[in-house]
Amino acid sequence: MNNSLITQSFQKAQKENRPALLTYIVAGDNTKKKSLEILKSISDYADICEVGFPHNTPIADGGQIQTSAYRALKNGIKINDVFSIVKKFKKIKKNTPIILMGYYNMIYQYTENKFISKCKKSKVDGLIVVDLPYPENKIFAAKCKMNKINFIQLISPTTSKSRLKRIVGDSHDMIYYISMLSTTGGKLKVSPKKIIKEYQKIKNLSKSKNIVIGFGITEKTIKSLRKADGLVVGSAICKEITKSIKKRQNVVTNVTNVVKILKNKIK
Amino acid sequence: MKLKKNIPLIDQHDKFGFWGGKFGGSFIPETLKKPVEDLTTKFEKLRKNKKFIKERDHYFKNYIGSPTSFIKLKNLSNHLGGAQIWAKVVSEANGGAHKIYNATVHALICKAMGKKYIIGDTGAGYAGKMLSMAAKKFGLKCKIFMGAKDIKRQKPNCDAMKRNGAEIVPVYSGSQTLVDAVSECMRYWVSNCDNTHMCVGSTVGPNIFVKICGWSTAQISRELKSQLKKEFKKIPEKIKLINCVGGGSSAYGFWSEFIDYSKKQIELIGVEAGGSKKSKLHAAPLSRNAKIGILHGAASYVCQNDEGQIEETQSISAGLDYPGVSPIHCFLKDIKRARYTYATDEDALNAYKMIKKFEKINPSLEPSHAFAEAIRIAPKLNKDTVVIVNSCGDAEKDRDILKARLGNY
Ligand SMILES: Cc1ncc(COP(=O)(O)O)c(C=O)c1O
Numbered sequence: 001m002n003n004s005l006i007t008q009s010f011q012k013a014q015k016e017n018r019p020a021l022l023t024y025i026v027a028g029d030n031t032k033k034k035s036l037e038i039l040k041s042i043s044d045y046a047d048i049c050e051v052g053f054p055h056n057t058p059i060a061d062g063g064q065i066q067t068s069a070y071r072a073l074k075n076g077i078k079i080n081d082v083f084s085i086v087k088k089f090k091k092i093k094k095n096t097p098i099i100l101m102g103y104y105n106m107i108y109q110y111t112e113n114k115f116i117s118k119c120k121k122s123k124v125d126g127l128i129v130v131d132l133p134y135p136e137n138k139i140f141a142a143k144c145k146m147n148k149i150n151f152i153q154l155i156s157p158t159t160s161k162s163r164l165k166r167i168v169g170d171s172h173d174m175i176y177y178i179s180m181l182s183t184t185g186g187k188l189k190v191s192p193k194k195i196i197k198e199y200q201k202i203k204n205l206s207k208s209k210n211i212v213i214g215f216g217i218t219e220k221t222i223k224s225l226r227k228a229d230g231l232v233v234g235s236a237i238c239k240e241i242t243k244s245i246k247k248r249q250n251v252v253t254n255v256t257n258v259v260k261i262l263k264n265k266i267k
Numbered sequence: 268m269k270l271k272k273n274i275p276l277i278d279q280h281d282k283f284g285f286w287g288g289k290f291g292g293s294f295i296p297e298t299l300k301k302p303v304e305d306l307t308t309k310f311e312k313l314r315k316n317k318k319f320i321k322e323r324d325h326y327f328k329n330y331i332g333s334p335t336s337f338i339k340l341k342n343l344s345n346h347l348g349g350a351q352i353w354a355k356v357v358s359e360a361n362g363g364a365h366k367i368y369n370a371t372v373h374a375l376i377c378k379a380m381g382k383k384y385i386i387g388d389t390g391a392g393y394a395g396k397m398l399s400m401a402a403k404k405f406g407l408k409c410k411i412f413m414g415a416k417d418i419k420r421q422k423p424n425c426d427a428m429k430r431n432g433a434e435i436v437p438v439y440s441g442s443q444t445l446v447d448a449v450s451e452c453m454r455y456w457v458s459n460c461d462n463t464h465m466c467v468g469s470t471v472g473p474n475i476f477v478k479i480c481g482w483s484t485a486q487i488s489r490e491l492k493s494q495l496k497k498e499f500k501k502i503p504e505k506i507k508l509i510n511c512v513g514g515g516s517s518a519y520g521f522w523s524e525f526i527d528y529s530k531k532q533i534e535l536i537g538v539e540a541g542g543s544k545k546s547k548l549h550a551a552p553l554s555r556n557a558k559i560g561i562l563h564g565a566a567s568y569v570c571q572n573d574e575g576q577i578e579e580t581q582s583i584s585a586g587l588d589y590p591g592v593s594p595i596h597c598f599l600k601d602i603k604r605a606r607y608t609y610a611t612d613e614d615a616l617n618a619y620k621m622i623k624k625f626e627k628i629n630p631s632l633e634p635s636h637a638f639a640e641a642i643r644i645a646p647k648l649n650k651d652t653v654v655i656v657n658s659c660g661d662a663e664k665d666r667d668i669l670k671a672r673l674g675n676y
Contacts, residue, residue, distance in 0.1 A: 056441060057562060057577045059453045060296040066440060079574055104294055105561040109575035131294040131564065136283060158301035158460065181298055182458045 005097040005125050006150055007173045009047045010210040010229055018266050019226050020047040022212055023259055024101065024234030026068040027051050027085050028077025029241055034251060035072070036085050038241075041256045043089075043096045045263040050128070050232065053082045053102035060130050062185030064235035067242055079110055083122040090123040099126035099152065112140055116147050126150035128176065134167045145172060152176050155202060157190075168206045176232070177202060179215045179225075185235030188216035192224035199228055219258070223265045233262055268602050272527050276519070276595055277481040284474030285566070287601060290594035293473040294564045299453075302460040307475045309380055314482065323375060327486055330404065331367050334490035335359040337498065337655075342625035343642075350507070350648035352641055353655045355491055355521065356628060362397045362427075363661035364631070365484055365517045366468065370397035372483040373466035374405045380464060386410045387466040388452040390417055390445030390513070391586030391633065392424025392664055394468030399433035409433040412452040416443040417585045423664045442579045445513075445589045449563050469514025470593035473564035477593060484520025487657065492524045503653045504532060507644070510657045511636040512537040512553065512607065513586050515593035517659040522605070530604060537596060538636045540582035541609035548581035550588050553600050553607040562591040568600075583612035583668065584632035586660065610639035616672055618642055619662070631660035632668065 001007070013020035023046040029035050035051075043049055054069035054077060061069070086098050100119065107115045107129065119127065127144055129137065134153060141151035153171040155164060156178040168175065177199055180190045195213060203211055213225055214232030225231055237255060244254040268287040271279055276286075284292045295303060313319040327333040336359060340352045357365045370387070377385045385407045389395030395411035402409035411428055415437045418425055428435055436455075441447040449467070456465040467476035470484075495502055508525060510518035518537050525533045539551035549555060552568040560569035562577060570578040570590035582588040599605040610618070615632055618639035622630055630638060637656050645654055662669065669675075 055576065057446065057450050059450050059563065060298075060457055062454070070440070073576065103561070105569075105571070105575040108561060108566075109558070109571070109573065130296055131561070133293075133295060133297050133300055136292070136294070154297040156296075156298040156300075158298050160301060163300070178298060181461055183454045186458060 001145065001148060001150060001173050004148070004150060004173050005095065006048065007210065009097055013047055013230070019228050020212070020230035021263050021266065022046065022048045022050055022230050022232040023237055024050040024052060024232060025237055025241070026054050026065065026072050027082040028054065028072030028075060029068040029238070030071050030245055030251070031075050032077060032081050032085060036088055037252050038255050039085070039089050040092060041252050042259040043093050045256070045259045048097045048099060048230070050099045050101050050234070051082065051086060053079060053100060053106055055103040055106060058103060060183050062183040062235060064185040064238040064242070068238040079106060083118050086124055087122040097125035098123070099128060100124050101128040102130065104129050104132045112143060116143055116149065119149055120147050124149060126152050126174065128152045128154070134170065138170065141170065150174055154178060157181060157198060164202065165205060168202065168209065171209060174210045174212065175202065177211055177213050179213050179217070182215055184215055186216050188221050192221060195225060196227050219261055219265065222262055226266045231266065268598070270526065270602060270604060275485070275523060276526055277478045280474060286594050286598040289559065290567055290597040291474050291477060291565050294561045294566070295473050296457060298457050299460060303473055303475055310376060310475065310479055313376065313379060319375070319379070323372065326371050326375070327368070331361050331371060332359060333486060334494065337491060337494040340626050343622065344645070346625055347642060347645045349646040349650070350652040350654045351650055352645055353653060354628060354658045355487065355655060357487055357517065357657055357659045358630065358661040362393070362400055363663065364393040364397070365487060365520060365659045366393040366397040367400070368483040368486055368520065369468065369480045369516060370394065370401040370466065372479060373398070373464065374401035374407060376479070377407055377464035378405050382462060382464045384408045384459070384463040385466060386412065386452055386455055386463055388412050388445065388448040388468050390414070390448065390588055391584070391631070391660070392417065392421035392428070393586065393660060395433070395435070396424045396427045398466055399428040399431035402433060403431045410436055410455070412436045412438055412448040412455065414438050414442070414444040414448050417445065417448070420668060421585050421664050422667065444580070444585065446577060446580070453563065469516040470519050470595055471514040471563060471565060471567070471591055477565065477595060480516050481519045481523065481595065484516050485523040487517070487520040488522060488524035491521070491655070505652045506533045507536055507652065507654045508533060509536045509538065509637045509641050509654065511587060511633045511659070512539050512592060512596060513589050513633065515596040517657055519593065519595055521657040526604060535599070535605035536640060537605055537607040538640045539607060539609040540584055540587035540636060541611040541614070542581040543583070543612045546581055548579060549609065550580035550582045550590065551609040552590065552592050553596060554609045565594050567591050567594045567597045583615060584636065586633040587636065608640060610636040614639040619669070620673060628658055629662045630658045631662045632665050633660050634658045
């Protein structure tokens with residue numbers, strides 16, 4: 001998928017001598033309207049926006065993202081709403097890549113083909129499916145590729161060497177390296193130096209792929225990982241949404257400020 | 268989709284872990300791939316290892332107390348006037364339920380893998396209690412994940428876990444029951460899989476956990492088979508094996524030796540939790556025709572909405588209060604080898620009352636669901652039919668609920 005929007009975003013960041021900034025929010029958190037506003041606003045600073053489609057039984061998410069997901073579901077978010085948020089966003093920011101992220105049961109119920117065609121119509125650029133690992137994801141990933149949607153493979157510190165090679169070989173434009181053994185939102189329990197070392201091993205296998213690091217990245221830690229092609233921040237953003245709602249402050253302004261700070265740290 | 272003869276059902280899956288091509292599998296985050304693979308390799312090695320089998324059998328006999336007794340419920344049979352009703356009193360096992368088999372095996376595996384920490388989920392509290400017992404016995408540090416609602420309604424088992432030195436981690440998300448406990452336990456494992464072993468409390472979860480649990484509880488049917496031969500000189504011509512189904516570990520354990528028999532000779536009947544009569548909610552994905560979905564790392568029939576969000580369930584019995592079910596039972600349903608039905612809260616309470624009136628056993632609310640079905644069908648059957656109920660749990664843990672609902676315990 002040469003020249004995908006995702007690849008272009010990494011190239012742009014590279015030219016500016018910095019990693020790409022990827023943000024994660026849950027669609028519909030805390031309302032459909034609000035999450036669209038947040039997206040529009042933070043995309044002034046983020047290079048790629050990940051959007052979660054919330055599930056009520058998330059087996060790999062920590063407290064912050066769970067809270068966001070439950071809040072969105074409580075406010076009635078449906079899968080079709082997620083697509084319409086993306087569609088509306090893309091009308092205004094057509095060059096910012098959108099990556100949808102979620103659990104396989106929602107795709108399974110929607111059916112794979114319908115899900116992919118809906119992604120295409122809404123101009124979704126990539127997909128992360130947390131509980132559909134390699135090689136189980138081969139067929140679905142191939143379907144995505146045929147439809148010019150990036151299926152993003154995950155790699156973790158537990159991924160064995162031979163497995164790593166196979167995953168990288170089958171990956172599309174972007175690979176997601178999970179920084180440590182943790183659900184999302186955990187405290188960074190591994191030193192940035194060690195994370196970068198592991199990251200480098202993957203990078204050496206495939207110089208042409210864009211590899212991002214995620215899990216446990218906050219304002220405090222982001223700078224120390226700036227060697228990577230891209231850095232994903234999720235829970236820290238969801239936490240800010242929760243905090244702003246609690247304090248009855250402007251969510252859009254507060255979250256945008258967090259993203260602005262994150263961006264400044266890696267410039 | 269077809270059954271293969273002479274191969275345990277737990278082994279009749281394809282290379283991706285699916286039974287019948289669509290139930291089961293391992294829908295897990297990348298981080299768990301390696302620990303699941305390691306566990307799979309280790310388990311396959313251990314089950315072929317004579318020394319390990321000897322060790323297992325030693326603990327089954329001397330620690331769990333195998334075999335549990337097989338008794339005729341004469342008064343109940345006379346009262347109902349139809350089939351002869353028997354019970355396999357699995358609640359005699361150490362700790363008071365079948366969950367001790369799976370817990371003991373997991374503790375042995377944990378030890379064999381050189382891990383010092385063990386975690387597990389629990390609903391009724393039996394899986395947690397048994398894991399805490401086994402952990403204590405084998406010197407492992409134990410954490411049990413349990414929904415806050417279940418902690419309140421199954422206090423006796425929580426007390427036991429604490430006495431055994433386990434830490435109970437209350438789970439406040441979602442419906443605060445078993446489904447949330449399993450999610451939280453899996454999340455904990457994602458973060459700690461390098462030094463911690465996970466036990467799943469039933470025949471659910473990623474493929475390997477279905478297999479380990481089924482392999483452990485299968486002991487129940489091995490015992491029953493020889494007890495039947497002893498009692499009747501041969502396997503009788505007409506048997507009905509009735510078992511409650513939450514995740515399905517006791518049912519699989521009760522049936523595994525008998526799956527190869529014809530349905531005409533040995534009928535397998537699974538009883539799910541129908542919830543309160545007045546409520547729309549239930550925990551009966553098989554008998555109330557839920558759609559296939561993915562929950563806790565496996566595809567099975569799951570109570571869910573059109574969007575794939577897992578539905579809240581409701582049952583008086585915490586052990587059956589779960590929206591999913593074992594992929595093995597989904598397979599048995601689809602090939603029509605087993606029949607699945609449900610009993611309501613009220614049915615189970617009435618069955619409990621009747622059992623208490625006529626017999627000396629004290630089945631918990633889970634097997635009371637199975638007894639409800641036995642009581643329903645027995646009068647319509649002739650006396651040559653042998654109805655056997657797995658009385659897989661003791662009602663001590665339910666004393667508060669029984670007191671509140673029936674006035675006495
Ligand atoms: C006594 C008893 N029976 C049945 C169950 C249901 O589980 P399963 O269907 O796996 O036997 C439980 C679960 O906690 C239980 O404690």
